[in-house]
Structure formats: C-alpha cells, structure tokens
Amino acid sequence: xxxxxxxxxxxxxxxxxxxxxxxxxxxxxxxxxxxxxxxxxxxxxxxxxxxxxxxxxxxxxxxxxxxxxxxxxxxxxxxxxxxxxxxxxxxxxxxxxxxxxxxxxxxxxxxxxxxxxxxxxxxxxxxxxxxxxxxxxxxxxxxxxxxxxxxxxxxxxxxxxxxxxxxxxxxxxxxxxxxxxxxxxxxxxxxxxxxxxxxxxxxxxxxxxxxxxxxxxxxxxxxxxxxxxxxxxxxxxxxxxxxxxxxxxxxxxxxxxxxxxxxxxxxxxxxxxxxxxxxxxxxxxxxxxxxxxxxxxx
Amino acid sequence: xxxxxxxxxxxxxxxxxxxxxxxxxxxxxxxxxxxxxxxxxxxxxxxxxxxxxxxxxxxxxxxxxxxxxxxxxxxxxxxxxxxxxxxxxxxxxxxxxxxxxxxxxxxxxxxxxxxxxxxxxxxxxxxxxxxxxxxxxxxxxxxxxxxxxxxxxxxxxxxxxxxxxxxxxxxxxxxxxxxxxxxxxxxxxxxxxxxxxxxxxxxxxxxxxxxxxxxxxxxxxxxxxxxxxxxxxxxxxxxxxxxxxxxxxxxxxxxxxxxxxxxxxxxxxxxxxxxxxxxxxxxxxxxxxxxxxxxxxxxxxxxxxxxxxxxxxxxxxxxxxxxxxxxxxxxxxxxxxxxxxxxxxxxxxxxxxxxxxxxx
Numbered sequence: 001x002x003x004x005x006x007x008x009x010x011x012x013x014x015x016x017x018x019x020x021x022x023x024x025x026x027x028x029x030x031x032x033x034x035x036x037x038x039x040x041x042x043x044x045x046x047x048x049x050x051x052x053x054x055x056x057x058x059x060x061x062x063x064x065x066x067x068x069x070x071x072x073x074x075x076x077x078x079x080x081x082x083x084x085x086x087x088x089x090x091x092x093x094x095x096x097x098x099x100x101x102x103x104x105x106x107x108x109x110x111x112x113x114x115x116x117x118x119x120x121x122x123x124x125x126x127x128x129x130x131x132x133x134x135x136x137x138x139x140x141x142x143x144x145x146x147x148x149x150x151x152x153x154x155x156x157x158x159x160x161x162x163x164x165x166x167x168x169x170x171x172x173x174x175x176x177x178x179x180x181x182x183x184x185x186x187x188x189x190x191x192x193x194x195x196x197x198x199x200x201x202x203x204x205x206x207x208x209x210x211x212x213x214x215x216x217x218x219x220x221x222x223x224x225x226x227x228x229x230x231x232x233x234x235x236x237x238x239x240x241x242x243x244x245x246x247x248x249x250x251x252x253x254x255x256x257x258x259x260x261x262x263x264x265x266x267x268x269x270x271x272x273x274x275x276x277x278x279x280x281x282x283x284x285x286x287x288x289x290x291x292x293x294x295x296x297x298x
Numbered sequence: 299x300x301x302x303x304x305x306x307x308x309x310x311x312x313x314x315x316x317x318x319x320x321x322x323x324x325x326x327x328x329x330x331x332x333x334x335x336x337x338x339x340x341x342x343x344x345x346x347x348x349x350x351x352x353x354x355x356x357x358x359x360x361x362x363x364x365x366x367x368x369x370x371x372x373x374x375x376x377x378x379x380x381x382x383x384x385x386x387x388x389x390x391x392x393x394x395x396x397x398x399x400x401x402x403x404x405x406x407x408x409x410x411x412x413x414x415x416x417x418x419x420x421x422x423x424x425x426x427x428x429x430x431x432x433x434x435x436x437x438x439x440x441x442x443x444x445x446x447x448x449x450x451x452x453x454x455x456x457x458x459x460x461x462x463x464x465x466x467x468x469x470x471x472x473x474x475x476x477x478x479x480x481x482x483x484x485x486x487x488x489x490x491x492x493x494x495x496x497x498x499x500x501x502x503x504x505x506x507x508x509x510x511x512x513x514x515x516x517x518x519x520x521x522x523x524x525x526x527x528x529x530x531x532x533x534x535x536x537x538x539x540x541x542x543x544x545x546x547x548x549x550x551x552x553x554x555x556x557x558x559x560x561x562x563x564x565x566x567x568x569x570x571x572x573x574x575x576x577x578x579x580x581x582x583x584x585x586x587x588x589x590x591x592x593x594x595x596x597x598x599x600x601x602x603x604x605x606x607x608x609x610x611x612x613x614x615x616x617x618x619x620x621x622x623x624x625x626x627x628x629x630x631x632x633x634x635x636x637x638x639x640x641x642x643x644x645x646x647x648x649x650x651x652x653x654x655x656x657x658x
Binding site for chain 2: 022024025054055056058060070071074075076077078079080081083084086087088089090091092093094095096098099116117120274278282285286287288289290292293294295
C-alpha cells in the first residue's frame with residue numbers, strides 16, 4: 001500500500017540541492033516523470049561544483065513549463081515574458097557586467113517565439129549560459145506543435161502528424177557563432193552536470209540543449225508510453241559523438257539522438273569586442289561601464 | 299545622460315533614430331552602454347533587465363516599434379521597473395507617415411498593454427522641454443517605479459532651437475531607492491504601509507524573485523482572486539493616490555475665460571497662435587497645456603468645467619485626449635475636438651474658428 005508523504009517530508013531541507021532551491025515554493029508544478037526537475041538538479045549540482053559566487057549569478061526564464069525554473073531557483077531570478085528571456089538577460093549582463101547570467105527556458109520559448117533573439121545573441125557571442133530544455137512540444141498550453149517537434153510526431157495542432165521540419169538547434173547555435181554548444185538528454189545526468197560546470201566557466205554564448213521527457217502530452221499523444229519509456233528510448237537511441245558535424249544533428253521521430261559537446265572554442269565576447277574596439281578607436285576617452293553597473297552612487 | 303541614464307537599447311526607426319545615434323556617440327565616453335537590438339521587443343526587454351541591475355535605462359522608438367513594445371511595457375509595470383520609453387510620434391496607423399508628425403499614440407500610451415495598470419506619460423513642446431522633461435521622466439520613474447512614456451512628436455523631435463543645459467549640480471536627479479534591509483528579511487514587494495516598495499538590484503546577494511505573474515510581496519506567483527486584487531490595486535493606487543504630485547500643467551488666461559484650450563506637444567504651440575487670433579476678436583480664451591498627459595489632470599478640468607462655456611481640444615489625431623476632457627467636463631461645458639489626420643500641424647485659423655464656433 002502506498003503512503004502519502006507529508007509536504008514537509010517531501011521538502012526535506014537536507015536535500016543536497018536544497019540551498020539552491022526555494023524550498024518554500026515546493027511542491028513544484030511539473031508533472032510526474034517530467035524531465036525538467038532532473039535538469040534543475042544537474043544545474044544546481046553544477047553551480048555547487050563550479051565554486052562561483054552565487055550572489056553574482058542571475059537566472060532568467062521566459063514562459064512555459066521550463067519557464068518556471070527561474071521561480072524555483074534561489075538566485076536573483078526573473079520570470080519574464082514569452083520569448084524574451086534572452087534580451088532581458090542581455091540587459092542584465094550589460095547593466096552589470098560582473099554578473100553571471102543564465103537563461104533557462106524551453107524549446108517553444110527560446111526557439112519558437114524567441115528565435116530571433118536566440119540567433120542574434122549567438123551572433124554577438126554575448127556572455128549568456130543558455131539552457132534549453134527540449135521536450136518536443138508546447139507543454140504548458142496543452143501539447144501544441146513546436147518548432148522542435150520531429151517530423152510525423154503528433155501534437156494537438158498537428159493531429160495527423162507534424163509535416164514541418166524541426167530546428168536542429170545545436171547547428172543553429174553553432175552556425176550563428178556560439179562559443180560552446182552541447183546536447184544531452186535527461187538520462188545523462190553526470191555528463192550534463194559536467195557540461196554545465198564547464199559552460200559556467202566559459203565565456204560568450206554557451207548553449208546546452210537538454211532532451212527531456214513530457215509524458216503527459218508528447219508521450220501520450222504519440223502513444224510512446226510513460227516517461228520511463230522515453231528514458232528507455234534515450235538509453236537505447238542516444239549516441240555520444242563529441243565534435244560531431246552539427247549539420248547531422250536533426251532529431252527524427254523516435255530516432256537516434258546524437259549527444260555530446262559539439263563546439264568549445266574561445267571567441268571574443270560582445271563585451272570584449274566592444275571594449276577592445278573602443279580602446280582602439282577612442283583611446284583614453286573610452287570610459288567603460290563599471291563591473292557593478294552604471295548606477296549613480298550618492 | 300544628465301538624468302543618470304547609462305543603458306540604452308534601441309532599434310532604428312524614423313523619426314526617432316537621431317536620439318540613439320547621439321547616445322551611441324556619447325555613451326562610450328561616459329561609462330554607458332548602448333546596444334542596437336534585433337527588434338523593439340528585444341529593446342524593451344533589455345532595458346527592463348538592465349534596470350534590475352540599478353543602471354538607469356531607456357529605449358527610443360516611434361509608432362510601429364511602440365506597438366511592439368507594449369507587452370513588455372506591461373512587464374515593466376507588473377515588475378515595477380523604473381525605465382523610460384521615448385516615442386517620437388509619427389502618422390499612423392501601421393507604417394503611416396514615417397517622416398511626418400502625429401499625436402495619435404496617446405491612448406495607446408495609456409491603454410496599450412493588456413490588463414490594469416497605471417503609468418506616467420509626458421509631452422514636451424520644445425527642445426528645451428525635451429531636455430528638462432526627460433530628467434523629470436527619469437525622476438518620476440524612479441519615484442513611482444513605473445515605466446514613464448515620453449510622448450514626443452516628429453515636429454518637436456526634429457526641431458532646432460536654443461537649449462540651455464544647466465550645470466550638473468543644478469540638475470536634480472532622483473537615485474534608485476535601494477533597500478536598507480538585509481537579504482534575509484527583504485521582500486521585493488513589501489511596502490510597509492507606503493505605496494512603493496524599496497528596490498534590490500541583481501548581484502547584491504538578495505536572491506529575490508520577480509515575475510510577470512500575479513504575485514505576493516515575496517514576488518512569488520499566487521493564482522488567486524485575492525492576490526490579484528491586492529497586486530493590481532496597488533499598481534493602480536500608487537499612481538492614483540499621488541496624482542496631485544505627478545500632474546503637471548501650464549495654464550494661462552484660464553481665470554474668467556469663456557473658452558479653454560486643452561492641448562499638448564507641438565499642437566500647444568500652434569494652438570497658441572489660434573488663441574491670439576481669437577483674443578484679437580475679443581474672446582476670453584485661456585489655455586491648459588498638458589505637460590504630464592497621463593495621469594490626466596482630472597481635478598483641474600472638472601474645476602474649469604464649472605466655470606467655462608467650452609473646452610476646445612486640438613490634437614493631431616481623430617479624437618484621443620478629447621475623450622478625457624469630455625469625460626471630466628461631464629456635460630457641464632461643451633467639448634469641441636479640432637482634429638488633424640497627421641503629417642502636418644493645424645492651421646491656427648481652424649483653431650480660432652473652433653474657439654469662435656464654441657461660443658455660438
């Protein structure tokens with residue numbers, strides 16, 4: 001016979017990632033077997049391992065299931081409008097350059113409605129760590145087609161199967177100039193955590209796509225079983241190929257998911273380019289914004 | 299710049315582009331950052347983000363870009379983020395008249411983003427006021443933690459006139475009101491009996507949460523009728539309860555006037571000529587010029603409505619601020635619109651004609 005745990009037991013403060021989580025907001029809104037919680041756990045673990053000053057880490061989310069992540073992390077956290085997490089985060093970074101700014105949102109938010117900001121931020125190589133949880137569908141609104149939905153997969157707005165080609169997101173990010181590009185699934189918790197730690201210490205536009213199960217909508221609409229079955233699919237079909245040609249990373253319906261680190265190159269960031277250019281052209285007249293922001297001190 | 303703005307994000311749009319071009323030249327030499335974003339949605343989102351670091355921020359646009367900014371203007375209102383949005387108005391709707399004037403975004407300024415909120419909008423009539431009132435706009439946005447909309451028009455935006463810039467020490471600048479509370483007990487939307495909460499900026503260890511969702515004083519989302527009521531009521535009341543401190547009008551000749559012009563922006567200067575013409579014909583006519591347009595100077599217009607025969611409202615649109623005048627007149631004085639479709643300014647004779655017609 002199953003027992004129902006009391007809320008206080010579920011929210012045990014001695015959980016290893018409790019210091020990174022707003023425990024007063026537990027339980028979270030995610031469905032059982034949703035993959036987002038796993039990604040949050042890996043990110044929190046990575047923050048812990050990275051040794052960065054958490055007071056200087058900000059997290060920005062847009063709208064959607066993954067858009068709720070900012071609301072649960074005990075950092076300076078911003079839950080913004082649909083698609084606009086990246087430009088909001090751009091303002092945070094430029095307004096106070098010493099901040100470590102991360103964006104945590106979903107495929108619909110960052111690649112759908114926010115796609116334009118995604119490519120431009122990658123082009124500028126602005127200092128943002130962008131974590132995109134890809135569950136192949138719009139979860140919060142009830143299972144509509146996403147720009148990542150694999151060909152032939154069903155969604156509530158593609159009831160006869162999807163006929164639009166999905167984005168190959170690592171290729172998109174890499175071709176726009178991102179300095180770090182990786183993809184993992186929710187099953188790769190150690191590799192994902194390691195990738196997060198690595199990316200936290202890199203500069204520029206860092207993009208990590210995490211394939212995550214949505215059993216409530218994606219699995220149900222496609223008769224793929226439970227979240228556990230999706231994880232089993234990752235186990236059987238994920239293939240780690242570091243440095244793979246990003247042109248070959250498109251994900252077909254229930255097909256191979258190529259994972260790994262595809263790009264890890266040191267390229268000058270937006271701020272580095274700007275500072276160097278102004279030093280060169282303006283010389284001593286150049287006054288950069290102080291690391292703590294352009295705030296007028298009394 | 300004099301107001302302390304050090305972050306500007308913008309997207310090129312006629313007739314506002316000169317502002318960001320000037321900023322792009324000056325900012326690198328004064329510790330400011332300008333970034334040309336990919337669109338106006340991004341520009342508006344970026345200035346909200348920057349403002350949360352305590353860096354004063356602004357964006358500049360015109361009608362089509364203003365429309366794109368609306369959703370995030372609502373976010374700024376909901377998160378109570380000080381920022382300034384300049385709209386150098388051109389003729390609309392849609393692409394309209396990119397290089398020619400208009401005043402047809404006045405109602406959009408007030409009601410453009412969805413949901414209930416209050417904000418502040420100003421309207422300058424000259425380059426001098428463009429300078430002075432931009433400082434007032436930043437100061438008001440800091441005091442009330444609202445987006446302040448700076449509703450210029452193409453004429454004032456492109457006008458060349460003498461501007462006196464006072465020495466820095468004579469410019470009053472309201473700094474960001476940072477909380478004195480330590481991180482442990484701080485709540486981002488706790489007001490302690492005041493109407494506006496103190497601010498914590500990102501990176502100071504507060505680890506606060508803010509959201510566009512309906513939220514409690516901790517900034518946590520609460521989906522309930524009660525929380526919606528307290529959240530929205532405060533957003534509205536923080537302006538409505540301080541209208542007298544915000545309203546800014548300039549009056550001349552309203553005592554004993556039979557007709558009062560209510561006007562703003564470039565039209566105020568044209569209306570002045572219409573007023574002189576009418577005075578020459580013996581009409582007792584005064585003028586109320588709206589410097590702060592939103593909140594509307596409701597109390598003053600109601601007072602005048604009991605004394606004058608008519609209000610005449612010239613504006614470069616087909617009837618926007620006139621609706622507010624009519625509402626406040628409440629039938630006690632006639633309200634006459636002198637419309638203009640845009641692309642130019644009124645003929646002062648038309649305004650004079652409307653004044654004379656009002657007395658018939």
